Amino acid sequence: MLRALLLTLFVVAIAHAELCKPDAQNAFKVRISIKTALGDNAYAWDANEEYLFKAMVAFAMRRYSSKSTTQISNVLLCNVTDRVSFWFVVTDSSKNVTTVPGSEVEAAIRMNRNRINSAFLLSDKTLQFLKITSTLSPPVEPSTPAWLIVFGVVLCLIVAGIAFLVVSGIQKRKKKNKESTERENLEEKVEVTVTLENGIPCEALDLKSGHINGVFAADDERFTSL
Amino acid sequence: LSAAAEIPKEDDRPKWDNKFQYILSCIGFAVGLGNVWRFPYLCQIHGGGAFLIPYFIALLFEGIPLLHLELALGQCLRKGSIGAWNTISPYLGGIGIGSWVVSVLVSLYYNTVLTWVMWYFINSFQEPLPWSVCPLNENRTGFNKECHESTAVNYFWYRKTLNITPDITESGTLQWWLILCLAASWAIVYLCTIRGIETTGKAIYVTAIFPYLVLTIFLIQGLTLPGATDGLIYLFTPNLNTLKNPRVWLDAATQIFFSLSLAFGGLIAFSSYNPPKNDCEKDAVTVAIVNSMTSLYASIPVFSVLGFKATTAYWDCLDRNIISIINEFDLPEESIMRENYTSWISLLNSSYPEKIAGLKLKSCDLQEFLDQSVSGTGLAFIVFTQAIILMPGSQAWAILFFIMLFSLGLSSMFGNIEGVFTPLLELQIVSKSTPKELLSGIICLISFSIALCFTLGSGSYWIDIFDRYAGSVPLLVIAFFEVIGVVYIYKIKRFSKDVKWMTGRKLNLYWQITWRFISPLLLLIVFMAFVTLQMQKPPSYTAWNPKYEGFPMKEEKVYPPWVQAICVLLAALPSVCVPLVALFHLIKQKRRSKDPSFVTPEVFSCQGANS
Numbered sequence: 161m162l163r164a165l166l167l168t169l170f171v172v173a174i175a176h177a178e179l180c181k182p183d184a185q186n187a188f189k190v191r192i193s194i195k196t197a198l199g200d201n202a203y204a205w206d207a208n209e210e211y212l213f214k215a216m217v218a219f220a221m222r223r224y225s226s227k228s229t230t231q232i233s234n235v236l237l238c239n240v241t242d243r244v245s246f247w248f249v250v251t252d253s254s255k256n257v258t259t260v261p262g263s264e265v266e267a268a269i270r271m272n273r274n275r276i277n278s279a280f281l282l283s284d285k286t287l288q289f290l291k292i293t294s295t296l297s298p299p300v301e302p303s304t305p306a307w308l309i310v311f312g313v314v315l316c317l318i319v320a321g322i323a324f325l326v327v328s329g330i331q332k333r334k335k336k337n338k339e340s341t342e343r344e345n346l347e348e349k350v351e352v353t354v355t356l357e358n359g360i361p362c363e364a365l366d367l368k369s370g371h372i373n374g375v376f377a378a379d380d381e382r383f384t385s386l
Numbered sequence: 387l388s389a390a391a392e393i394p395k396e397d398d399r400p401k402w403d404n405k406f407q408y409i410l411s412c413i414g415f416a417v418g419l420g421n422v423w424r425f426p427y428l429c430q431i432h433g434g435g436a437f438l439i440p441y442f443i444a445l446l447f448e449g450i451p452l453l454h455l456e457l458a459l460g461q462c463l464r465k466g467s468i469g470a471w472n473t474i475s476p477y478l479g480g481i482g483i484g485s486w487v488v489s490v491l492v493s494l495y496y497n498t499v500l501t502w503v504m505w506y507f508i509n510s511f512q513e514p515l516p517w518s519v520c521p522l523n524e525n526r527t528g529f530n531k532e533c534h535e536s537t538a539v540n541y542f543w544y545r546k547t548l549n550i551t552p553d554i555t556e557s558g559t560l561q562w563w564l565i566l567c568l569a570a571s572w573a574i575v576y577l578c579t580i581r582g583i584e585t586t587g588k589a590i591y592v593t594a595i596f597p598y599l600v601l602t603i604f605l606i607q608g609l610t611l612p613g614a615t616d617g618l619i620y621l622f623t624p625n626l627n628t629l630k631n632p633r634v635w636l637d638a639a640t641q642i643f644f645s646l647s648l649a650f651g652g653l654i655a656f657s658s659y660n661p662p663k664n665d666c667e668k669d670a671v672t673v674a675i676v677n678s679m680t681s682l683y684a685s686i687p688v689f690s691v692l693g694f695k696a697t698t699a700y701w702d703c704l705d706r707n708i709i710s711i712i713n714e715f716d717l718p719e720e721s722i723m724r725e726n727y728t729s730w731i732s733l734l735n736s737s738y739p740e741k742i743a744g745l746k747l748k749s750c751d752l753q754e755f756l757d758q759s760v761s762g763t764g765l766a767f768i769v770f771t772q773a774i775i776l777m778p779g780s781q782a783w784a785i786l787f788f789i790m791l792f793s794l795g796l797s798s799m800f801g802n803i804e805g806v807f808t809p810l811l812e813l814q815i816v817s818k819s820t821p822k823e824l825l826s827g828i829i830c831l832i833s834f835s836i837a838l839c840f841t842l843g844s845g846s847y848w849i850d851i852f853d854r855y856a857g858s859v860p861l862l863v864i865a866f867f868e869v870i871g872v873v874y875i876y877k878i879k880r881f882s883k884d885v886k887w888m889t890g891r892k893l894n895l896y897w898q899i900t901w902r903f904i905s906p907l908l909l910l911i912v913f914m915a916f917v918t919l920q921m922q923k924p925p926s927y928t929a930w931n932p933k934y935e936g937f938p939m940k941e942e943k944v945y946p947p948w949v950q951a952i953c954v955l956l957a958a959l960p961s962v963c964v965p966l967v968a969l970f971h972l973i974k975q976k977r978r979s980k981d982p983s984f985v986t987p988e989v990f991s992c993q994g995a996n997s
Contacts, residue, residue, distance in 0.1 A: 195720050242718040310511050311570065329581065
């Protein structure tokens with residue numbers, strides 16, 4: 161009995177070794193760069209982390225195919241290097257000693273990539289599944305391009321400046337015109353008042369009723385001739 | 387009661403608010419985009435610090451004398467370029483017209499360069515900067531092919547900004563975003579030049595001083611970047627062997643000449659608004675020295691940033707190689723660092739040579755990255771923008787950089803527009819009652835409509851043509867005739883008396899010798915050498931063609947014959963004005979001399995104009 165058990169275990173181990181090796185069918189290589197991602201907060205890659213990895217892959221397979229048959233023991237890891245890189249393969253417990261097709265595994269990983277990344281605090285670049293491409297997220301496009309808004313602001317300022325200068329130019333010109341016409345009017349007014357002296361029109365002074373004062377009479381030249 | 391005082395004749399002409407405004411306007415006109423993106427490049431390719439020797443010799447014997455000549459001329463005659471030369475002698479009127487035509491042609495394309503700067507400026511308010519990432523392709527599996535094969539900055543410049551066509555004969559369509567920016571640029575130019583020097587005089591305080599502030603900020607930031615010292619050492623290490631190459635001397639002479647914006651008529655216009663008794667000699671020396679010092683000062687931050695960019699590219703190259711090696715040999719992370727890279731490589735090469743060869747590692751050489759020199763728009767819109775992405779807080783640096791470029795270009799535009807505006811005002815083609823605002827508006831509107839051609843797909847090729855042919859050879863011709871005209875036709879003795887009346891000092895020997903012999907001779911030699919060099923090979927250009935097999939290298943193409951004809955026309959049109967007008971007046975004089983009632987015009991004198 162014990163011998164049979166040992167024999168089965170031996171066969172399973174060999175089979176597992178056969179299933180998981182570099183470039184095996186349906187096997188994927190994983191490359192992890194913890195120090196690049198986390199710097200000083202980097203954790204060491206040990207057996208516990210490997211256990212978590214197997215759990216995440218099993219979780220991904222379960223979510224994808226929504227049948228709860230995949231166990232952690234179905235995920236086989238091998239060839240772990242110092243880089244940290246390794247190969248893994250997912251076995252199918254319902255069929256004897258076969259691996260789940262690579263396309264299924266790929267689809268499952270793709271669907272749950274975010275969850276797997278965040279379990280290890282890594283990103284698509286630092287937790288690489290070689291041969292599985294990641295979909296690139298589209299850039300966030302605002303409804304109006306940002307540059308158009310800035311352009312609108314700049315243009316409004318410029319137009320306001322031009323309008324201000326043009327209007328002030330027109331006002332200055334109007335004032336200058338008004339000033340020159342006012343000056344003309346003022347000159348006319350001055351000529352009009354000249355003819356009124358102390359409320360008495362000059363023509364009235366010509367009458368003999370007044371007495372011509374010699375001091376003032378000599379100053380006739382003071383007034384400009386009309 | 388007395389009427390308002392009689393307005394004296396001098397007050398009719400607009401005046402500078404103060405001397406500082408005038409000096410600042412001349413400095414702003416001279417200091418332009420070339421000081422930032424042409425001088426550092428020339429320094430780099432012509433042996434670093436050694437280039438300063440021919441540069442300062444050219445400044446002393448060509449730059450300062452010609453500058454003094456133009457400023458003294460404008461101040462004495464108190465007219466724009468066309469009026470001034472007509473006054474000196476009707477035979478020389480062609481010089482003024484030639485200057486005016488060059489100013490028109492240069493204004494047209496110069497503002498389009500400012501349009502590109504404005505486009506980059508308004509795109510700098512985004513996170514991430516649009517020239518830092520490639521857009522995705524249609525099915526979102528990877529990046530856009532053209533962008534992926536070249537770089538994101540190249541893609542943004544050639545595709546998103548210019549939308550360039552692969553050939554100059556393919557005009558493409560008008561790019562609406564460039565039209566918007568062009569309208570904004572011309573609106574800004576209109577805003578600042580709306581009433582001539584009344585408004586530019588106020589605007590120049592900002593546009594001439596702001597670039598110095600930004601250059602200082604970039605200087606401080608640049609010097610703190612890693613690799614900055616490598617760039618500076620590379621720039622300034624003198625290599626005296628390059629001085630044996632005559633090309634270096636030619637480049638120094640042309641750089642000084644074009645950098646000071648001589649022969650545009652703008653400087654004559656600026657100094658014509660001065661009070662007649664002003665020390666133009668000191669002004670000329672001041673402006674020339676400030677211009678050269680600015681070039682030197684600008685090259686320090688430019689080369690710090692370029693050194694930083696080269697160092698970062700070198701580190702990226704090393705890092706990529708290190709990752710390939712670590713992945714291939716499954717070595718632990720951070721086992722190979724940049725410092726021990728070379729020792730590791732030699733170790734692995736000796737033990738696993740086939741594996742190393744299979745990796746196809748690129749050789750990383752810092753000198754090679756530093757050697758990649760670019761000038762002109764390539765420096766600003768490709769190399770510098772790439773460096774800005776690598777700096778922390780890139781949006782702020784991008785915004786500052788592009789505002790600085792815009793101010794530099796705008797203050798030069800003021801000079802160009804003044805060179806167009808002032809002669810038109812004096813030609814009396816418009817009546818005195820039309821407001822200045824209307825005239826400047828019409829000039830800006832017409833220029834905007836013509837400049838729409840430059841917003842086509844092939845626009846940047848045309849701007850290169852205008853820059854190479856309209857903005858180079860005619861200026862040399864006009865400057866040569868300027869010196870000959872003043873020294874030998876107006877007679878230098880008369881001019882010396884005028885300058886003495888204006889500055890209060892007699893012209894010393896330096897001015898006499900340079901004006902009489904050295905400057906005209908130098909201009910002649912430079913002109914001959916320049917034309918010979920252009921004629922040596924058929925004029926060609928490099929085109930951005932995504933379908934070219936050597937892409938992302940640019941494809942070298944030859945101009946078709948009709949384009950070559952336009953090049954010749956652009957160079958010949960302003961230059962041929964000078965002999966044509968002289969011929970015209972000669973014929974008129976011959977006809978008049980047969981007429982006995984003709985009276986010879988009185989001899990003109992500087993002092994006589996102002997009494």
